[in-house]
Amino acid sequence: MSDRTIDTYSDLAALSAAARQALIDLITSTVAERGVFRIALAGGSTPKRLYELLATAEIPWAQLQLFWGDERNVPPDHAESNYRMVREALLDPAQVPAASVCPPPINVASPEQTALAYESRLREAFGDEPFPRWDLALQGMGDDAHTASLFPETAALEETERWFVANWVPKFDAYRLTLTAPAICSARNIWFLVAGEKKREALRHVWEGPHNPSRYPSQSIEPRAGSLRWFLTEDADPRPRPS
Ligand code: 6PG
Numbered sequence: 001m002s003d004r005t006i007d008t009y010s011d012l013a014a015l016s017a018a019a020r021q022a023l024i025d026l027i028t029s030t031v032a033e034r035g036v037f038r039i040a041l042a043g044g045s046t047p048k049r050l051y052e053l054l055a056t057a058e059i060p061w062a063q064l065q066l067f068w069g070d071e072r073n074v075p076p077d078h079a080e081s082n083y084r085m086v087r088e089a090l091l092d093p094a095q096v097p098a099a100s101v102c103p104p105p106i107n108v109a110s111p112e113q114t115a116l117a118y119e120s121r122l123r124e125a126f127g128d129e130p131f132p133r134w135d136l137a138l139q140g141m142g143d144d145a146h147t148a149s150l151f152p153e154t155a156a157l158e159e160t161e162r163w164f165v166a167n168w169v170p171k172f173d174a175y176r177l178t179l180t181a182p183a184i185c186s187a188r189n190i191w192f193l194v195a196g197e198k199k200r201e202a203l204r205h206v207w208e209g210p211h212n213p214s215r216y217p218s219q220s221i222e223p224r225a226g227s228l229r230w231f232l233t234e235d236a237d238p239r240p241r242p243s
Helices: 012-034 050-054 082-094 109-124 181-185 197-208
Strands: 005-009 039-040 063-067 070-072 137-138 164-169 173-178 188-193 228-231
Touching: 005 012, 012 039, 012 050, 012 188, 012 228, 050 082, 063 082, 063 109, 070 082, 109 164, 109 173, 173 181
Parallel strands: 005 228, 039 063, 039 137, 137 188, 188 228
Antiparallel strands: 070 173, 164 173
16 A cells, blocks of 8 residues: 555535645646646546536646546447546536547547557657656546456456557446556556545455455556545545544
8 A cells, every 4th residue: 555645525526626726736836847737537427526617717728638547438429428528527618729638539349449549649648758647647436446447357457568458348348448557657646536435345445455456456556656646535435434
């Protein structure tokens, strides 16, 4: 279990408000220092409120590059699309310039083609680095301890070279597209947003259980040279409650 910063909040609204301010601060300092901020966005439902709150913030969108940490193998206008969720919550309301937005180029018929094309795009953006040096990799976590689309006992968990892959997920009988663990761990900052008591047992295993990332994939996310921060709702926190 690495050093980690843990902050807990009464509910998702409070968590999202705190994450919004933390993200504004990180974007501001990063852009001031390096002129650009590259983020791998999380999908699912937890970060949606954060994205909605970010839409009303003063953000130098032209200095940001928005990527997706994972995506479903569906068209960008599909109800299950992470791109669509971010477009509706953030991109459209904030009028984020298209030049700052880089979703995976989904080709439903060939998820491997999508993965190869997106990996090339990421390598263009990050240059000749062994893995993408995200300014922030934003992660969610499922109640099975998956993160991104790194699901338990799936092939992508074994990948050590590729940055972005197509991952067959038996529980969905479908492909997902996802960053690999090394391509997340290379981030300067990794933030997990985890809400709801349904996640508590999984988080207990991730933090306190035997090291078994194949069964608990979020255990594979340890920053190689960066910081790890957890934003939790109180009901997702497995630590003993102060009396
Ligand atoms: C996705 C996500 C995934 C998500 C977790 C948690 O595409 O679904 O990237 O990793 O973060 O499944 O999902 P919720 O936030 O909806 O609980």
